[in-house]
Amino acid sequence: MTNRRRFLGGAAFLATCGVRMGGAVEASDEERTVDSPSDGGLPIVDTHVHLWDLDRLRLPWLAGGGPLARNFLPDDYREAAEGLDVVKGVYMEVDVDPAQHPDEAASVVELCRRGGEPLVGAVIGGRPASDAFGAYLDRFRESPEVKGVRRVLHGGETPPGTCLQPEFVRGIRLLGDRGLSFDLCMRPGELSDGAKLVDACPETSFILDHCGNPDVQAADLSAWRDDLSRLADRENLVCKVSGIVASAKPEAWTPDDLAPIINHVLDRFGPDRVVFGGDWPVCTRAASLRQWIGALNVVVADRSLADRKKLFHDNAIRVYRLMG
Template sequence: MTVIDAHQHVWDLSVRDQDWIEGPELAPLRRDFTLDELRPQAAAAGVDATVLVQTICVPEETPEFLALAAADPLAAGVVGWTDLTSRAVGDTLAALRARPGGEHLVGIRHQVQGEDDPDWLLRPDVDRGLAAVAAAGLAYDLVLRPEQLPSAVAAARARPELTFILDHLGKPPVRPRAQDTWAADLRSLARLPNTVAKLSGLVTEADRCDWTPADLRPFVMTALEAFGPQRLMFGSDWPVCTLAADYGQVMDTTRELLAELAEHERAEVLGGTATRICNL
């Protein structure tokens, strides 16, 4: 079974500040994280390759990530960033694909979770950008707050030619009875055939000091029922996950939560879906 971590990050604070890392809760992340640090942890967890995902919305980061992927087989794919509202977005994507490592570009992401407009995804200029992402043969990663899920449903419905990948299951607050509205919106998204979701980021939405696999199980089961194994993919969200769990714990917990699936279904979530959807 090939295991793909479909969601991990790196950054070098001497190259660029990560201005979202602020406050005492995020202080452990205020240092450099590299593929060399991740490599032994991924190997110990039985992970064969990863997808490197953008962290901040600046144009310089994506070419740097593509260069990393070109030089390091651990990073099999890159989800980058470009300004979706730019009229030149199509040309920008073509230029990224033409760069060294450009064949590793598998998707685009924007920090929608940081936008004040709950319907940012539905703006005409953003929709034009999403059309360009689809035309380039790329997927679009959705990183958003639970209350933004309805606009994601509308955006995905309006662009059936584009594959939308929901990061972190839409970041539900992992606590009792938090599922009610989130689950209904998640199922609405899953009804659209051009949508996929990542089993990632849940440990940091739980009580970081006192979570158990049982806390995550209802959310994972809801996602499995809604999307099915062939439209779910595992992601560690390293190093953000280290606020609540180390890499091995995240992998072990995921395997525990998928234990009741048939072997071929586990293989889909742990690698097959990412390989197919991201063209790895």
């Protein structure tokens, strides 16, 4: 059980972060305590920022509609991050129609170069198994803003074992040759495939997104815990503490619901191989960016200041090769 400083009551936590059990509100200055998400004094590098303009990009996974089926633009992110001391951000590809990968990448490189934005780097979408993957990467040889590539591996068009196909492995090795990383985003039941891929590409740096995608509401996380523990032995892999709040029960979760996953990741990967990611706006399925950061601060409150600074800032600078 967490201690008083971490003030576990779910209602108290939500009120402090600006939420009541009927909807979102702004927290007043009086409501913000030392444990509120904006206090910390720690600068934040958000390694997982999604943006999309549906007037320009096609996102097949949003075809069914829903709260996320609208534009989320840089001004919207700045509003969501206001007061949170986000000093840098890394754009994360948004699983667009593959034909639009070059357009998506070019637009975000331009955004990073504009200045005045939190975004200073990008992980772009790509298809590592494609024969044209090398030529695609060549487009960005003079774009240091491009830090890596991601291919989402948990969609219906990517059956188990996709990442172990020889063509896919070849493409991931090519990333290592180019000094680029790969964000590994996959179903939790396939983490053993992830381990095999990492082993097959020792010169490539990997970032495991969303703690390996466990379901916060799952009754039994033992298989995920075991698989993640084995995966954590790979030294060319770090883990991104992100995404998990999206699977929490909306308006009914507390930091305690997230703590077992977060603490297992931090304990197994250690303080030097973890980074923070907001996963905005996907996190808004259950929490605002402020609530997610607030909850994470609550969970890690008893860890050392040095380790918390590594999680929220220092490791991201190194892992994504950002300017300090």
